[in-house]
Amino acid sequence: HLDKRHREMLRSMPPLEWAALVLPILQKKVEAVDDSLVTRAMLGDITAHCGIPHGSVSSSMPQRSQRMLILTLRSMSLKSLLSVVQHDLSQHGHQVEEAVDALLLHLRRLAGQAVEPL
Incomplete structure (x- = not known):
């Protein structure tokens, strides 16, 4: 659950910064459920549409507030x-x-139409 401060942080981030912060976390969680080529391709599509180059990782250390959000x-x-x-x-x-x-x-579909366990 995101508190108000974290929601505001996400809303105030530029789109590329938001994507660079959130998408790697989403990718790890999704790949823990299904690591198939189809799923990886779908994650790659999301990343590409957000404008994040493939394999791009931020080299700067996030501030304390961002680390807490992460x-x-x-x-x-x-x-x-x-x-x-x-x-x-x-x-x-x-x-x-x-x-x-x-x-x-x-x-x-992988979960048999039951999204709740995800």
Whole structure:
């Protein structure tokens, strides 16, 4: 669960910074559920549509407040994190939303239509 301060931090970030912070966490959580080539390709589509170069990793050390946000995001369930991602992706455009929707559908199919356990 993100508190008000963390939600405001995410909302105030430029889209590329937001994507560079949140998408690697999402990727690890999704790959823990399904590490197939299809899932990896879907994650790659989301990353590409957000404008993050493949394999790009921030070399700068995040500030303390960002480190706390990262820890909070990592502690969230996949379902909660996907909810945050889906809610905040409007800043990245329609293609990103479609890519996330496709990933959600794929994960639902893997879970046998039951999204709750994710």
